[in-house]
Amino acid sequence: MFDGTEPASGPEREVRTTCPYCGVGCGVIARVAADGAVSLRGDGDHPANRGRLCSKGSALADTLVPDGRLLHPEIDGRRISWDEALDAVARRFSDAIARHGPDSVAFYVSGQLLTEDYYVANKLMKGFIGAANIDTNSRLCMASSVVGHKRGFGADAVPGSYEDFEQADLVVLVGSNLAWCHPVLNQRLLAARAARGTRIVVIDPRRTDCVGNADRHLALKAGSDALLFNGLLAHLAAGGHADAGFLAAHADGAEAALAAARADAPDIAVVARRCGLAEAEVAAFYGEFAATGRVVTVYSQGVNQSSQGSDTVNAILNVHFLTGRIGRPGCGPFSVTGQPNAMGGREVGGLANQLAAHMGFTAAEVDRVGRFWKAPRMAAKPGLKAVDLFRAIERGTVKAVWIMATNPAVSMPDASRVRRALAGCETVVVSDCIRDTDSGRFAHIRLPARGWSEKDGTVTNSDRTVSRQRAFRAGEGEARADWWIVTQVARRMGFAEAFPYESAAEIFREHAALSAFENGGARAFDIGALAAVDAAAYDGLAPFPWPWRAGGQAQQRLYGDGRFHTGHGRAQLLPVTATEPPRSLPDGALLLNSGRLRDQWHTMTRTGLSPRLSAHAPEPCLDVHPADAAARGLGDGGLARITTTAGEALARVRVTAAQGEGTVFLPMHWTDRFTGACVVGRLVDDEAVDPHSGQPDLKRMPATVQPYSPDWTAFLLARHPVEPAHGGYWARRAVTGGHLVEMAGRGAIPDPAAWLPGLDPGGTPVEFRDEARGSLRIAWMEGGPDGERLEACLFVGAAGRLPPRDWLAGLLAADRVDDGARASLLAGRAPGAVVDEGRIVCSCFGVGIKRLASAIRDRRLTSVEEIGAALKAGTNCGSCVPELKEVLRHAHQREVA
Template sequence: MFDGPEPAPGAPRVVVGREVKTTCPYCGVGCGVVATVTADDQGDDRVTVRGDADHPANRGRLCSKGSALAETLVRDADGGGRLLHPEIDGRRVGWDDALAEVATRFADTIAQHGPDSVAFYVSGQLLTEDYYVANKLMKGFIGSANIDTNSRLCMASSVAGHKRGFGADAVPGSYADFETADLVVLVGSNLAWCHPVLNQRLLAAKAARGTRIIVVDPRRTASVDGADSHLALAAGTDSVLFNGLLVHLHAMGRTDAVFVGRHTNGEEDALAAARADAPDIAAVARRCKLSEAEVADFYAEVATTERLVTVYSQGVNQSSQGTDTVNSILNVHFLTGRIGQPGMGPFSVTGQPNAMGGREVGGLANQLAAHMGFTVEDIDRVRRFWNAPRVAAKPGLKAVDLFRAIERGSVKAVWIMATNPAVSMPDAGRVRRALAKCPTVVMSDCIADTDTGRLAHIRLPAAGWSEKDGTVTNSDRTISRQRAFRAAEGEARPDWWIIAQVARRMGFADGFGFDNAAAVFREHAALSGFENDGASGRAFDIGALAEVSDAEFDTLAPFPWPWRAGGQPQARLFTENHYFTDDGRGRFVPVTTKALPRTLPDGALLLNTGRLRDQWHTMTRTGLSARLSAHAPEPCLDLHPADAASRGIVDGGLVRVTSVAGEALARVRVTDAQREGTAFLPMHWTDAFTGSCVIGRLIDDEAVDPLSGQPDLKRMPATVLPYVPAWTAFLLSRTPVKPTHNGYWARRAVAGGHLIELAGHGPLPDFAPDFATEFAPDGCAAINFSDAARGNQRTAWLRGDRLEACLFVSADGRLPGRDWLAGLLDRDGLDDGDRAALLAGRAPGAKADDGRIVCSCFSVGVNRLIAAIRDQSLTSVEAVGAALKAGTNCGSCVPELKEVLRHAVQREVA
């Protein structure tokens, strides 16, 4: 018998048929979602989702990931699913035992080695209330600032740049500026894939009022499709481009002298640094590897267009000079006074749903709660408000330094919440070694099998999306409610509850008597307004909600901060040209572009990484959806044709990628969208989905922004060589199977189960006995076909008439299509014709293969697209949408649809 607690306070009562408004758990757009729980024919709960038409961020739209949220709700622990019960050293225990063990281990470590010997590593996937309680425990009661967040990997440079320029971590504008600007410049932002709903709002503005769009990015991404021009500059030269723009605008008389004189400081020093770095258009073109005409046209358009919004994201932030690049962008807006007004301003779009909410409560190691820092006054203010015994007096360890400290042994206990640093951190091998030797690793997560979780001594089941209750803050400072609409699986509990229970057991009960998420929110709101004098105080203030009732919290509508006591929510900052600096003036910052942080050996390429359209972080959610997994079914390295040709690499082949940190195997896509001399590899794959393509194992942690602590993830030298396998194979299985051979494999979800692609060197392996251990003991019968002369091997495992798994191995690379076989896996039983076709490797009849998915929202594959284009004489994306619905939801597949149309038309003409 296990001593599980009563349901946590505030646990939802599931009402079948009731619509619940909540917020999407993916990117920083913060889209509103309406979730409905219905009952199916067997009486089981079934969830459907749609966009919330009333939410100001998305107005009813959802991207492919948001549309598939109902497909990613994990309901049990099978196949690496839900973590349902607390565990200590692999043993299931009750909550009381688990909480006591965490409290004892942390208290003992602190007693022996001091408060800085323990740490928390948290996540933008937490709700603000979770973040707040974790920060309060670590910084207020344990007395260390060793709490950092995976937002350090994506937004820290933006935070540091904003604080230098504005005096506060604050995005000036709102999403409405996308629709009122005349020119939007996307810098290091693939908005079409990473923030698709915002991209749709921008494209709608372009169609309605002619908004011009310029993309600044080394890669030709999907965002370029809707743009008027693309500057494919050399990696790491964004600050050169914007320094040159600053010089050009000043020379052309575009300085807003009144604004600069009254409301800023530092113009001359910034201009002097910019002139030394980028004196003229010719110098900028040479360093950025652009033509002078491209640079001149870009500068002219910025100079002559008043309403300018500069949107930037990870391409700027994830750099060892990210903070300086942010300030080079801010300098341009300061010089021209284009800030604080509709359709004007710099705009940082956030990677995670609650990266900003975490920063509001002190989730970063170099800040205290409510946008306070480590000044004597702020430390005292927080101490008095919390009545805390030992508020941290200095910044703690940032993410990279934190895991180095764990490796050294100076941090001896770490609690990791809602994130997977064994994959996502740079030098993931070092992170894994550090965690493996750490005396105490605690993990709170909703997923049972993660790369990090396998290294944890104590695993605590946390509530997931659909089960937890609280708030999140999106990229334009809008705070939204994330509401629970399902009861938590197993013994899962909200993160804030877990942390508060540990705090109580550590002797801090008086500071952690929260009854529900609303109580945490009230305290958070009260602290934000505490001794905060509006204009001369702190930017973040939601003191108006310090006394919100539980019922009011439950019905709270989305609103932007600040919302000061006695005032109204403020959608735009700096309208009065007052900044949160000591003198109220905005600060120009001198910027000098640095050289590449790492030496590029002969023959090496610069490896870049980032997101894909239909996947999220380490795929613990999106990897469960068959349709989301079908667009990019394997980890795929993008290479320019010249780089591929010089290395003997063919499109669709396999390559070995090697850096000083490690190596990986990946499929390759040869494309002129990639700049010559560079390569791009997505960030999402983990040990659960591939044999050897964890991006964190390829990128070292040596290059870090000195101000923000953000690691450089975009410019890692790597060699890329062909990997020519002696055999290829695939396995279709109802349950996930992890191959153990030393070659290549990648797994993805398909309808009814999983598809694993395999390849390797050496003699043709006999996989059948190995995989038989997965299936045969469970009452399955195996049927085999072998053609030794051709090097083919086929095995199928059946339970009665139902296909459980099938394996196809080939020495000549000829393997049957996967779609129709996956369809057999999804059936309840096979007939004689299906059995014969199964081992023959040929689909019965004229079964069409839909091909790789292009439109995930409506599951439209490339082969079906081509057939419809040919048979129905379709000539436009609109016609394709009318015929197949492809491209009519989130629109992120439209660039690919255009590409398919273009190639189909070319074939018809030929």
Template sequence: MFDGPDPIGGPASGAEREVRTTCPYCGVGCGVVARVAADGAVSVRGDSGHPANRGRLCSKGSALAETLVPDGRLLHPEIDGQRVGWDEALDAVARRFSDTIATHGPESVAFYVSGQLLTEDYYAANKLMKGFIGSANIDTNSRLCMASSVVGHKRGLGADAVPGAYEDFECADLVVLVGSNLAWCHPVLNQRLLAARAERGTRIVVVDPRRTDCVDAADRHLALQAGTDAVLFNGLLAWLDDHGHRDAGFVAAHADGAEEALAAARADAPDVATVARRCGLAEAEVAAFYAEFAATGRVVTVYSQGVNQSSQGSDTVNAILNVHFLTGRIGHPGCGPFSVTGQPNAMGGREVGGLANQLAAHMGFTAEEVERVGRFWKAPCIADRPGLKAVDLFRAIEAGTVKAVWIMATNPAVSMPDAGRVRRALERCETVVVSDCIGDTDTGRLAHIRLPALGWSEKDGTVTNSDRTISRQRAFRDGAGEARADWWIVTQVARRMGFADAFPYESAAELFREHAALSAFENDGARAFDIGALQGLDDAGYEALAPFPWPWRAGEEPKMRLFGDGRFFTGHGRAQMLPVTAKPLPRSLPDGALLLNTGRLRDQWHTMTRTGLSPRLSAHVPEPRLDIHPADAAARGLADGGFARIVTGTGEALARVRLTDAQGAGTMFLPMHWTDRFTGACVVGRLIDDEAVDPLSGQPDLKRMPATVQPWRPDWTAFLLSRRALEPGHGGYWGGYWARRAVAGGHLVEMAGIGAIPEIGGWLPGLDPAGAAVEYRDGARGSLRMAWLEGDRLEACLFVAADGRLPPRGWLAGLLEAGGLDDGARAGLLAGRAPGAQADEGRIVCACFGVGINRLMGAIRDGRLTSVAEIGAALKAGTNCGSCVPELKEVLRHAHRHEVA
């Protein structure tokens, strides 16, 4: 168990205090110390005592305090857009769900929940739906990121349990990153890996079609064709056995199915030449990787969404596990398969049964398990079969068989594949309830009832990170408006539905104790998840609970690693090696189409409801950006910095173009984060169909969507700076583009359109053209510049140009922060230039310290900087989370090339 400092402080206000909590972003689960000043101002730093991050935070974690603003919060319950009291709202939810169940049965209702929920919230929701409504129609957005790992783990290990710990990154001699952009998606883990490389020579192999920033520090990059990971690992399995690298003792004593798995692997990938041909690699590359794997005793294979988000993700996970089973590389320091989670509590949600095919406490739907959980809960009508997984759930809503849905802390109208279909389904649904901390989301706009939930800094409970460490998330601020904890909201609805005796909870600690007790209930060691040692934890102990890994059984110590004793959680106690046959791409590729890949950016999170509030996080990639190989772009007439129109069978999008040979030929990459709140034409979920899913896990294939792309050439471009967040009235695929981001003091909207410049009033709702204080028009040149003032304070300014010549945004954006405009600023306003020489920061490269490309280039030039270390000494860039270091190196190379030229 982690032995760190005691947590201090709490949500009370008045005195300066510090509170230890957990970051709400990725599955690394970093510890955060939130410092609350006497005036309520918040600052954050990494918790040096937390075992996940040891004091480090990434750019997103470092900016958490910037996202604690009242803007955009849902503050009060609403029914049909009208504010109501909590009693009226809760009564309405209970009545509508009860009436629907009475008329159409329990299968007519559903919950769709989220890895953003705390474990206690998840537990209450799962218990209500499966134990007392009597349906298993509760699924989670973790279905989109982790479901295939769950299937692979359960088939091979017998349990949904990551074998190792983060320490294994530092103990390994070889770390293989498969479909994992660790440098951007889990930067703190990447820093731990890079430290091990520097200190003890750990070698890194990256297996990814893209040259991500992970490749910058890698010893080998296998840029295989998308979707061929299973071929590569089948080939490795066969090669290892053929060359005498089987751990015969381990296999004989602890693994079943080796011969069947090997036979399938040899049929699929009999030799290096076949693997190389199918993966699009050179034979020498494949052979060298196989030899290096064989020669290294301590190997950790890290995999993430590049493996999971596939129509054959479950099989690929088992192909990876097979290699570790064959060689006995599991359960010991520095070796094992390692699934890195995308969300902060994806694992905690699975512990309580958040997936539709789970029950609770890692139990399923066998008759014995159903009876056991039903008896523990005293549940009168417990679900006895799996419910609808995410894709099927929203199809059922569209078909009308699910008539009421409660969506908690997630945004499926953006994040689900075929998001257009999801929106149509929700528009038709009789009852849509959304509980969220954000007032305006794409999904919330479709809700009949909206319930304000607590946000990070206000919530109290636990989360479980990627290496099974359970940590406390503690409140250090009072809830905004009338917001309440998700578990409280669920509990109140359950009582109103007639289940008060089963939902007596008055604190998160009560829920945690029951969750811990269920994990140990009639568990003789056959179930991996067991935190029974904590079922008697009192409230003070819960408040002081320090991070620990599960299992933590009564009378034992917590276990950091599993399976080192060769005992697995399969029925026979042995690892199961499964035959895997790699499958071809499930979708046909039309002539001229490319494969569209989606994923995360370094400084953004999910649908930007939190990170989109931070100016410095929004400045690295300020607009939707399509990465495409220069050869593919040239063949289609696409220019760097221009616009592209992307078309698939389900939708269209507009995005800026970035030419990069880091993107493999024949493929494109488009980030997942933008929504209708931040762009008028680039919701990626609309581009991905929901036809290709893993048949075992139900996880959609989000990495290989056929798409065509062509130039989109607007007649004019523009930008708007405004203190208020405005959404242009034009837009969509029928002729307009806009993308909004936060800047200090307000918002910047980049725009472009076809045809004549629209009339300001209808185009920009909220701006009265008659109220502009200053204006300049040149009809012949297609130029328009306007500014709105309140006294001497700038409220908004608009610049439009038919020739694309627009001024830099930096100085103008700075005027929004100014208390008032002096004579010089007023004189330079419509020119878009400061009256004196003033440097523009430019695009942000280092989000942690707000270092832009222009300042960076100037420092390199003037200071004759030649290394990242020298940049760090001069500007601090790259000295915190380090995720910008590969880009800093590229900027250095660019600067020196031009200097030589």
């Protein structure tokens, strides 16, 4: 058994664990050789992925490096012992509580925590500190689904399973770029399409990679999803498609919901006009939905991250309740989560408005949890939700905050406010596996937590499947499990009797027991069958869906019997009035949308370590429609300045018809560690939030976009990361052997010593400068017995006059540089023929856009299968298949033209 303190060791072995990325929850088998080398593959027995992995999962071994790890506890940057660090956290939190009360402290946690970590943190805050000021970054992605589920089902429970994707005749993707954000589910859906003809409808303002495989794409106006589904509800009722038997026996509220929908969307013409769609498009979608018995509606952040997200969820649920499309194979609404354990966190009360085991803050529930925990001072009311929590820190009413496994200085809206708040807070504690994060730079106390490969516990994925995450490597340095860290602090705060845990299994047993405590079927979440699981059984626990009640079987699908978890046992249809987007749009402004990329994850502390993942989108790119680009003088591949009321950013421009006119899209992943000025959280304000869930609107921020024309451009290749200090643009990514930093700026070329702090490659610099042409080239070479190797090189020139990077990056990765390469280095010309891949499309096999285009042209390739046979692209994880289809389509369009 691997607990919070013992190292993982032993002979060559294989360990079943779970991927740490999205909410699909794929099973992974880690093979650890005797020398510690790790290789990874998909777990063919895991019900979520059946052996498949996406590009991120396939590259997990690339991220198992010690680079940047937080190895020891620190106070104010000074290394200290664990005892000193734990004593300091306990003392500072206890002092704040004694002086200002329990509401003066807060935890901000993460879907990257395991369920056992979450459980202990929630218990400490709500049961023993006596406040509910513990919220999670799941507030930014899943809170509106939680509200919608609780209002409709009576419980925060996804009713179906992934098998419904394969059993449906129609799958509707609403605000969900499944191809990039949940690639393995997308692969399962496409396999069902190939096998049985499943039809796919995509409802999204953007032409995402899902659209290439869809039968229909509704590129609706941003923020109009609720109206579209209100119109669908009214249309279904008018056409006689309501399931009168289901409504009479199992649902309430249909009349009120229909009255609201009819008033909101009296006919298809009104819906089409307000959604920005053609009437024929809306009518065709409504007709297809009405005519298809098995329909699954999949929704994600495009629905949730809205100021009307909760009501949009209920508008979707209303349609399924009205037609009885729920509780049966291939039917139902389906929320896909963004994080690996967003659902597990909600099971234990990780949100500020929840108690553990899916209980809330009614007097009876507060009493029940308090009695189970034997808690001396149970929180009796909800705590501060994420946006309000950081506002309270800024005001000074919250004196101490503990941030665990997340980076709010990047991910929160109005990130500049968050940074001001943390800078002024009396005590900031950060538990993380990475030392230098944007949030960590504000920490008074840093606590080294274990990373994915070192952690042991459970996670719950989007279809309620609980899986074991098992450690297969020893913790780096003095890193410890998060549950162990919280337990030790709780003991030092005087709560040792309630926090006796010495293993994750002990915590899981208590969690399972609480789920069944005074339940009797009233609450959906119940895993009481495992309340007495011993250490060996816990260690070998196979994936299972909840509920799994004592004496029963694990239940894969909910509500097939028509009994819901509302007080009256009936589904609840909710009246929804769709509102126009509340954002006022100044003249010339565009709506800024943000979201994920295929090969990156959150703030890139893990994926940013992988050269192959970084190659697909090497810089932050702003997607702009051609008409909007032309109107603003923006060129493809140029730079743009994005300005909002919250802040500014610089990004590379990608002109694409996939982006809706009047809108732009910017990825969420870049931080101050990876770029000079492109933190999306600094562009989005925190003014527009859902009034029911507290979830901020991250999809519709008014922004002005203007060209940024640099006087010079540059790139730096170095073995160690460097963060340039100049007022222009820069973006860093991993390459084999080191890092590549792209830069651009205005005015005179600055002195490298001044704008490249931390660049100390050693070795002897060799310099070439041409003042007339405005170019500067420097290479740092380190000599050795086997010859010289390249430590770093810098190329600066007038805008657009720089050599290709690929062959120079190859020199950085080489053990030594031969005479021919050395002579060519400063000349900026490769000594021989070099394959220029261009931007990488297939991360698994390193196939770039230029090689693809050449192969399609020269070998007359006409299908993804032919590309795979010729170049291997698309034959491993399959995540690049939608993009390969787009490349083929554009190549053939050029031929016809």
